[in-house]
Amino acid sequence: KTALARKTTLSFDQQLNSAEFLDNLRINSSTGTTYFVKLKENSTFLGCSPEQLFERHNNKIYCDSIAGTATVKEGPQHSNILFSNKNIFEHQLVSDYIKETLVRLCEKDPVVSELSKINSHSIDHLYQLIEGTLMKRVSDNDVLRSLHPTPAVGILPKKHINKIKSLENLQRGWYTAPIGWLGKNSSEFSVAIRGGLITKNKLHVYSGVGIVEGSKYDEEWEEVTHKYNLILSLLGVYEDSLSSEVINELVTG
Numbered sequence: 001k002t003a004l005a006r007k008t009t010l011s012f013d014q015q016l017n018s019a020e021f022l023d024n025l026r027i028n029s030s031t032g033t034t035y036f037v038k039l040k041e042n043s044t045f046l047g048c049s050p051e052q053l054f055e056r057h058n059n060k061i062y063c064d065s066i067a068g069t070a071t072v073k074e075g076p077q078h079s080n081i082l083f084s085n086k087n088i089f090e091h092q093l094v095s096d097y098i099k100e101t102l103v104r105l106c107e108k109d110p111v112v113s114e115l116s117k118i119n120s121h122s123i124d125h126l127y128q129l130i131e132g133t134l135m136k137r138v139s140d141n142d143v144l145r146s147l148h149p150t151p152a153v154g155i156l157p158k159k160h161i162n163k164i165k166s167l168e169n170l171q172r173g174w175y176t177a178p179i180g181w182l183g184k185n186s187s188e189f190s191v192a193i194r195g196g197l198i199t200k201n202k203l204h205v206y207s208g209v210g211i212v213e214g215s216k217y218d219e220e221w222e223e224v225t226h227k228y229n230l231i232l233s234l235l236g237v238y239e240d241s242l243s244s245e246v247i248n249e250l251v252t253g
Contacts, residue, residue, distance in 0.1 A: 001094075001156045003155065004167060004211060005208040007205070011202055015201050024235050025048060025235060031048075032050045035047055042199060045195065047194045047195015048194050048234055049193050051191040056143070060131065061105075061133075064130075066152060067093070068084075068210075069125055069223055072122045082126065089214070093151050105132070106132035106134055107135050111130070123230065174192055175192060175208075176193060178191065193206070193207075205231050205232065
């Protein structure tokens with residue numbers, strides 16, 4: 001399994017106001033984790049992620065396994081598409097990876113919930129909650145290093161992670177990175193997806209798809225484009241507000 005990303009750069013007539021984008025994000029994002037990171041004076045990374053890498057309360061850990069996608073607009077066939085063999089296989093790879101990782105970090109085998117779905121705005125994903133009890137010696141840093149990146153945003157086997165760089169004609173930067181906070185008694189990290197980077201008068205929007213056996217090019221392209229348009233709507237950007245300069249960067253592999 002490989003997760004490939006697309007970056008689209010939009011140019012505006014004037015410098016963008018990151019605070020206004022944050023307000024639009026708050027207004028339009030009813031689900032997920034909203035993030036906003038000021039990197040430099042004129043550079044901000046922000047978005048709304050449906051995917052939680054892990055949440056820890058004392059030694060209890062909870063991880064989201066999210067993969068497999070169907071857009072709500074697909075109508076009566078929506079359930080058949082979401083629970084297709086291809087999506088179930090893709091999701092199982094992610095769940096197995098998280099479970100096998102937690103086995104090495106937890107006192108006993110983690111518990112995996114029944115397969116269900118989770119909605120993120122106009123997109124549904126297959127979902128399982130995986131939870132366990134961490135061994136006393138395990139730190140948040142151990143969890144981060146072991147879990148990230150999951151196959152949902154990376155590659156299987158994980159040792160081939162550098163192959164993604166040869167397939168993508170872009171620099172991911174903060175896209176798909178763990179983003180959150182940590183403390184003595186609790187910590188929480190999400191995966192930085194469904195977001196964009198503001199640099200002066202440019203908005204760099206990132207979206208991605210998971211490629212497995214059975215994936216079809218046209219369907220994956222439609223999915224990554226739908227996610228891209230969703231991010232724009234979350235940020236309050238609409239087609240008539242864009243300049244004529246639109247640069248798309250994607251390598252499909």
